[in-house]
Amino acid sequence: MSTLYATVGAAVALVDPGPDVPVVPAQRRRPGVREDEVSRFGDLRWELAHLQHTDTASTKAFLWSNFPASLQGSFMRIAWALINIPTPDVLHARLGARSRAVISASTVMTTLTGFRKFARWLEARNVTRLTDVDQEVLSQYAAHLGEKGSTGVHEERQLFALTRVWAYAPHLLPEDRLVMPPWEDPGAAIIDFLGDGFSRDRGENKEVVIHPATVSPLLVWALRCILDLAPDIIDAHWAWRRLKLNIRPSNAAPADGLRLVRAHLQHLKASGGTLPAYIGHTGQRLGSHWRACAAAERPLINISFLAGQLGVTRHQVETGLLELGLDLGGLPVADGAALPVDVTGRIDGKVWANAIDFTEAQSLAGHLMTAALLTIAYLSGMRPEEVLHLERGCSSQEEREDGTVRYRITGQHFKGVTDEHGNTLPQGEIRPEPWTVIELVDRAVKVLEQLHDDRLLFPRSMTVRTLAPASAEIRSEGLNPNRFIGRIKSFIDWANATAARFGRPHELIPVDPHGPITLRRLRRTVAWFIYRRPGGRIALGLQYGHVGSSLAESYGGRTKADMLEILDFEKTLALADALAEASDRLSAGEAVSGPAADRYIAAAEEFTARYAGGFATKGQMKALRNNPRLQIFDDPQALLTCNLDPYKALCDPDLAKGTKPSLRAPNWNRCNPSCANISRTDTHMQRAREQLAQIDTDCADPHLPHPIRRRLELCRASTEKIIQEHEAAARQTAGKDGT
Numbered sequence: 056m057s058t059l060y061a062t063v064g065a066a067v068a069l070v071d072p073g074p075d076v077p078v079v080p081a082q083r084r085r086p087g088v089r090e091d092e093v094s095r096f097g098d099l100r101w102e103l104a105h106l107q108h109t110d111t112a113s114t115k116a117f118l119w120s121n122f123p124a125s126l127q128g129s130f131m132r133i134a135w136a137l138i139n140i141p142t143p144d145v146l147h148a149r150l151g152a153r154s155r156a157v158i159s160a161s162t163v164m165t166t167l168t169g170f171r172k173f174a175r176w177l178e179a180r181n182v183t184r185l186t187d188v189d190q191e192v193l194s195q196y197a198a199h200l201g202e203k204g205s206t207g208v209h210e211e212r213q214l215f216a217l218t219r220v221w222a223y224a225p226h227l228l229p230e231d232r233l234v235m236p237p238w239e240d241p242g243a244a245i246i247d248f249l250g251d252g253f254s255r256d257r258g259e260n261k262e263v264v265i266h267p268a269t270v271s272p273l274l275v276w277a278l279r280c281i282l283d284l285a286p287d288i289i290d291a292h293w294a295w296r297r298l299k300l301n302i303r304p305s306n307a308a309p310a311d312g313l314r315l316v317r318a319h320l321q322h323l324k325a326s327g328g329t330l331p332a333y334i335g336h337t338g339q340r341l342g343s344h345w346r347a348c349a350a351a352e353r354p355l356i357n358i359s360f361l362a363g364q365l366g367v368t369r370h371q372v373e374t375g376l377l378e379l380g381l382d383l384g385g386l387p388v389a390d391g392a393a394l395p396v397d398v399t400g401r402i403d404g405k406v407w408a409n410a411i412d413f414t415e416a417q418s419l420a421g422h423l424m425t426a427a428l429l430t431i432a433y434l435s436g437m438r439p440e441e442v443l444h445l446e447r448g449c450s451s452q453e454e455r456e457d458g459t460v461r462y463r464i465t466g467q468h469f470k471g472v473t474d475e476h477g478n479t480l481p482q483g484e485i486r487p488e489p490w491t492v493i494e495l496v497d498r499a500v501k502v503l504e505q506l507h508d509d510r511l512l513f514p515r516s517m518t519v520r521t522l523a524p525a526s527a528e529i530r531s532e533g534l535n536p537n538r539f540i541g542r543i544k545s546f547i548d549w550a551n552a553t554a555a556r557f558g559r560p561h562e563l564i565p566v567d568p569h570g571p572i573t574l575r576r577l578r579r580t581v582a583w584f585i586y587r588r589p590g591g592r593i594a595l596g597l598q599y600g601h602v603g604s605s606l607a608e609s610y611g612g613r614t615k616a617d618m619l620e621i622l623d624f625e626k627t628l629a630l631a632d633a634l635a636e637a638s639d640r641l642s643a644g645e646a647v648s649g650p651a652a653d654r655y656i657a658a659a660e661e662f663t664a665r666y667a668g669g670f671a672t673k674g675q676m677k678a679l680r681n682n683p684r685l686q687i688f689d690d691p692q693a694l695l696t697c698n699l700d701p702y703k704a705l706c707d708p709d710l711a712k713g714t715k716p717s718l719r720a721p722n723w724n725r726c727n728p729s730c731a732n733i734s735r736t737d738t739h740m741q742r743a744r745e746q747l748a749q750i751d752t753d754c755a756d757p758h759l760p761h762p763i764r765r766r767l768e769l770c771r772a773s774t775e776k777i778i779q780e781h782e783a784a785a786r787q788t789a790g791k792d793g794t
Contacts, residue, residue, distance in 0.1 A: 068226070069226060069227060069228050070132050070133075070135060070136045070140070070226050070227055070228070070231075071132060071228060072096040072132065072135050073096065073097075074095060074096055074097025075095050075096070075097065076095065076096045076135075077090075077093045077094070077095060077096075078093065078094040078095065078096060078098075078101050078102075078135060078138060079093055079094070079103075079105045079106055079138060080138070080139055083105075083106055083138070083157065084105050084106070085104075085105055085106070085107055085108045085112065085481075086108070088105050092105070093105060096131065096135055098119075099118065099119040099120045100116050100117075100118055100119070100120070101116065101117045101119070101134075102114065102115070102116050103115040103116065103117060103160045103163055103164055104116075104160060106138070106159065106160035106163065106481070107159075107160045107481060107531075108480075108481040108482035109440065109444065109469070109481065109482065109483070109531070109533070110443070110444055110511055110531055110532050110533035111440060111443050111444065111531060111533040111534060111535050111536065112531040112535075113531065113535045113538075115160055115161075115164055117134075117163075117164060117167045117168075119131060121171075122170075122171055122174060123171075123174045123175055123177070123178040125178065125183035125184075126174040126177065126178070126183065126184075126185070127174075129184075129185055129228075129230060129231040130167075130170045130171075130174060132227065132228065132231050133170070133220055133223060133227060133231055134163070134166075134167055134170070136223050136226050136227065137158060137163060137166060137219065137223070138158075138163060140223065140226055141156045141157060142156050142157070142158065142222075143222040143223060143225070143226075145222050146218070146219070146222045157479075159479060159481060160481075165212055165216070166212075166216045166219060169212060169213045169215075169216030169217070170216060170220075172213060173196060173213070173216070173217060176196055176199065177192075184230065185220075185230065185231060185232065185233050186229070186230055186232070188233060188234065189234055190234055190235070190236070190237045193217065193234070193236045193237055194237050196214075196217075197210075197214055197237075197238065200213055200214070214236065214238060217233060217236055218236055218238075218239055220232075220233040221233045221234065221235050221236060221239065262573075262575050262576050262578070262579040263569040263570075263576060263579075264576070264579055264580045265567055265569075265572055265576050265577070265580040266565075266567050266568055266569070268565050269564060269565055269566070269567040269572070270433075270580055272550075272554075272561075272562050272563065272564045272565075273429065273547065273550075273564050273572070274429065274430075274433060275562060276426070276546075276550040276553075276554075276562070276564065277425075277426040277427075277429040277430050277433075277546075278426075278430060278495065279402070280422065280423050280426035280427075281423075281426055281427060281430055281495070281498055281499050281502055282498065283400045283401065283402070283407075284400040284407060284423070285400075285423060285502045285505075286399065286400065287396060287398045287399060287400045287407075287408070287411065288411070288416075288419045288420060288422075288423045288506075289420075289423070289502070289505050289506050290396045290397075291394050291396045291411040291415075291416045291419060291420075292416050292417070292419070292420040292423075292506060292507075294394040294395055294396055294416070295394060295413060295416035295417060295420075297363075298359075298360065298363030298364065298394075298413065299359070299363060300363075301362075301363045301364075301366050302359060302362045302363045302366075302367075302368070302369065303362070303366060303367055303368045304368065305368050305369075305370060307368075308367070308368045308370070308371060309366065309367055309368075309371075312365075312366075312367035312368060312371040313367075313371050313374055313375060315365050315366070315367055315371075316361070316365060316367060316371055316372055316374070316375030316376075317375055317378070319361070319364075319365055319375075320375055320376075320379065320384065320386070323386055324384065324385070324386060328386075329386065329387045329388060329389040330356050330361075330383060330386050330387070330388045330389065331356065331357040331360045331361060331388075331389055331391065331392030331393075331413070332354045332355060332356065332357060332388050332389050332390060332391050332392065333354075333355040333356060333357040333358070333360075333392070333414065334357075334390075334391045334392075334412060334414055335412075335414030335415075336414075354388040356376060356383075356388065357391075357392040357413060357414070358372050358373055358376075359413070360392040360413045391410070391412040391413075391414070392412055392413040392414065393410035393411070393412060393413075394410070394411050394412070394413055394416060396410070396411050398410065398411060402553070402557050402559075403557055403559065405557070407553070407557075418545075418549075420506060420517065421517065421518070421542065421545070422545070422546050422549050423502065423506060424503065424506065424513065424517055424542075425539065425542045425543060425545075425546040426499075426546065427499040427500075427502050427503050427512075428442065428513060428539060428542075428574075429543070429546075429577070430495055430496060430498075430499040431445070431492075431496050431499050431500065432574050432577045432578075433577045433580070434492065434493060434495055434496050435464065435490055435492045435496050436490075436578055437464075437466075437490060437578075438468070438469075438470065438575075438578065439536040439574035439575060440467075440469050440483075440536065441466060441467065441468050441469070441486075442513070442574070443511075443513050443533050443534060443535075443536060444466055444467045444483070444511070444533065445464065445466045445500070445511070445512045445513070446466065446510055446511055446512065447504055447509070447510060447511075447512065448504075449464055449465050449466050449500060449512070450462065450463070450464055450465075450492075450496075450497045450500040450501070451463045451465070451489075452497070460494070461491060462491070462492045462493065462494055462496065462497040463489040463490065463491060463492070464489055464490040464492050464496065464500070465485065465486070465489045465490075466485070466486060466489075466490070467482075467483040467484060467485055467486065468483055468484070468486040469481075469483035472484050500512065509532075510532070511532055511533045513533060513534050514532060514533060514534070515531070515532060515533060515534055518534070518538075536573075536574050536575075539573075539574060540571050540572070540573055543571075543572050544571065544572075547564045547572075550562075550564055551563050551564055627676045627677075627679055627680045629688070630679060630680060630685060630686070630687060630688075631662075631679065633687045633688055633689040633696070634658060634659060634662035634685060634687050635662070636689060637655060637658065637659035637662075637687055637689075637696070637736075638659045638660075638662060638663045640659075640736050640737070640738055641656060641659050641660075645736045645737040645738060646736065646737055646781070646785030647734055647735070647736050647785060648734065648735050648736075648780065648781040648784045648785040649695070649733045649734035649735045649781075649784075650730075650731045650732075650733060650734075651696075651698035651700075651731060651732050651733055651734040652734045652785075654684070654698045654700075654734070655687065655696060655698050655734040655736075657684065658684055658685050658686075658687050658698065659687075661682075661684060661685065662679075662685060683700070686698065686699035686700070687699075688720060688721050690721075690723055693723065693726065694735065694739045694740075694742055694743050694746075694774070694777055695726075695733045695734065695735050695739060696733070696734050696735070696736070696739075697721040697726075697730075697732050697733065698732050698733075698734055699718070699720070699721055699732055700731070700732055701716030701717070701718045702716055703730065703731040703732050704716065704718050704721065704722075704730065704732055705725075705727035705729065705730040705731075705732075706718070706721055706722040706723075706724075706725040706726055706727060706730065707722065707725075708725065735777070735781050735785075737781075737785075739781075740777075740778055740781055740782075743774050743777055743778050744778070746770075746774055747771060747774055747775070750767050750770060750771045750774075753767055754767055754768070
């Protein structure tokens with residue numbers, strides 16, 4: 056049938072598209088997609104990226120060729136209905152429904168994948184028609200998903216895909232309809248069918264935090280690239296680009312190209328010059344001269360570098376070199392093909408590279424772009440799509456009356472952006488309130504603006520392209536977030552190689568135990584660090600304090616304060632950890648000293664009585680976070696616990712102004728040893744003694760400079776005083792009275 060619908064009964068239109076009917080309707084296609092590019096119903100490959108309107112869209116194809124043949128026709132018609140017919144009202148009326156009138160490309164792909172899994176399960180049980188599926192079969196399928204051990208969210212989506220089939224029944228042919236799933240019965244719920252381990256917990260709060268041992272040196276190297284190495288890499292990239300653009304294609308070879316090559320080689324002979332060596336990967340096509348050199352175990356010559364210098368074709372350079380013979384006419388070969396760039400950046404006081412080679416420039420530019428991405432994504436709290444849609448000129452500065460500077464980022468956001476009918480706008484919109492960021496984010500933006508001249512800060516043009524895209528492949532102007540998983544790994548490999556070369560083992564980036572570093576994990580990790588900050592460098596500790604305030608300013612006025620929710624979540628976990636640790640210390644009989652000792656003991660006892668050993672609901676977590684008696688913060692590097700009372704916090708610079716305190720967490724960078732919020736335990740004293748032992752070791756070095764020795768001696772005196780005061784004033788919390 057070549058029409059869209061079959062008519063049955065009283066003019067009820069049922070979905071039955073012909074093979075030439077477009078899969079994606081014109082009103083839903085991304086701008087610029089031609090009619091002849093759109094997948095047709097009869098195709099076995101449906102390109103769903105035509106539904107995406109973002110600059111980071113990439114090929115998202117669903118293949119019907121590996122779908123069970125007996126059920127393929129039915130599910131193709133159902134899939135076409137999902138894309139072309141608004142979501143039925145029955146789905147909007149579900150309890151807690153979040154359905155939109157039209158569904159996104161990602162949701163379509165997830166749903167079709169669910170269809171395929173269900174169809175394969177049916178085929179394995181010799182069920183070849185949807186009309187043979189009853190509620191008992193659907194219950195068995197739900198039980199099957201529950202036994203596979205997938206995440207609860209994944210299982211729920213698989214079952215909801217089948218709910219969609221039932222919901223679209225009025226639009227489907229009789230043979231394509233599905234009985235109402237048992238989990239849609241009144242009073243039933245999906246959790247009744249997916250087992251006890253099911254959980255609806257999802258979102259960024261469930262992303263695994265990047266391990267501190269990994270993220271700290273990773274940020275060190277990202278900032279080093281932005282602050283110290285960027286000028287050299289930018290200069291090298293533009294020098295490389297000029298040479299590449301000067302290479303003539305084979306169909307536009309200059310008539311005097313070979314003469315120019317011969318003249319250049321003669322000049323090198325006369326002046327004692329050297330030929331540029333190729334030191335890159337040798338997986339690409341080798342010219343005949345390259346192969347001859349390789350066979351003779353002679354250095355490979357960088358053909359592209361010479362072609363770019365002379366404005367000729369690669370073939371003309373190869374021909375000129377072949378005329379010299381295998382001994383290259385006696386010309387010496389350099390160690391590489393150094394670009395005309397003066398390297399000035401330093402690591403540990405030493406120039407980080409003697410020269411930047413032609414074969415290194417593009418990969419170094421990619422590393423610099425990755426460093427900028429890590430800096431912006433990690434220190435701004437922006438979502439991956441928001442970062443990757445930033446455009447040239449997005450950063451601005453605003454000077455305040457007090458002389459300080461506020462940095463703002465203007466760009467698109469996508470989550471929760473809908474039209475007047477409540478449908479998601481796939482293209483997003485400009486965020487009404489710009490993000491407030493710290494200077495390092497502004498610096499990273501400026502670096503990207505100098506690195507290239509594209510509209511987007513993270514353009515696809517900066518990738519290393521080895522193959523032309525297939526005719527059916529979608530490649531938008533921007534990069535997809537998933538592309539940066541491999542880029543971050545490559546950046547880590549380069550940073551580790553550089554750290555090893557400079558003998559800086561403490562800056563090696565270890566493998567994260569939870570797998571690849573993704574952009575989504577960065578948002579969760581920065582919130583974790585703001586409240587935990589385990590170890591690390593003082594400079595980074597200062598930076599996290601500034602990040603916390605800028606995130607609060609960026610998200611504080613929003614109706615959907617999503618980043619603040621993540622920050623609150625991390626603050627609650629940090630409080631719970633500190634209180635649990637306090638309870639353990641008291642149970643072990645540790646002594647407590649300091650002006651806030653009584654508050655420390657009372658907080659630990661209240662926490663144990665109300666929360667220990669149980670699972671905290673969201674309401675209980677909020678109550679814990681807002682309880683003024685439970686504001687216990689323990690910094691592993693500090694020899695104290697802060698029992699935060701904002702009215703007594705000497706770390707708050709606004710306290711003396713007489714205004715209402717607004718401090719939500721201690722400012723460790725301004726910690727005052729005279730503060731009334733301080734308490735100390737025996738655990739802190741153990742750390743203090745470890746510090747004294749390290750000071751003794753350092754002072755034993757006869758070559759230690761006098762200023763450093765003097766500073767260590769002062770540190771020793773203050774640490775010994777802390778121990779003495781604790782031992783004199785500590786309250787025993789267990790064993791004192793026989794309890």
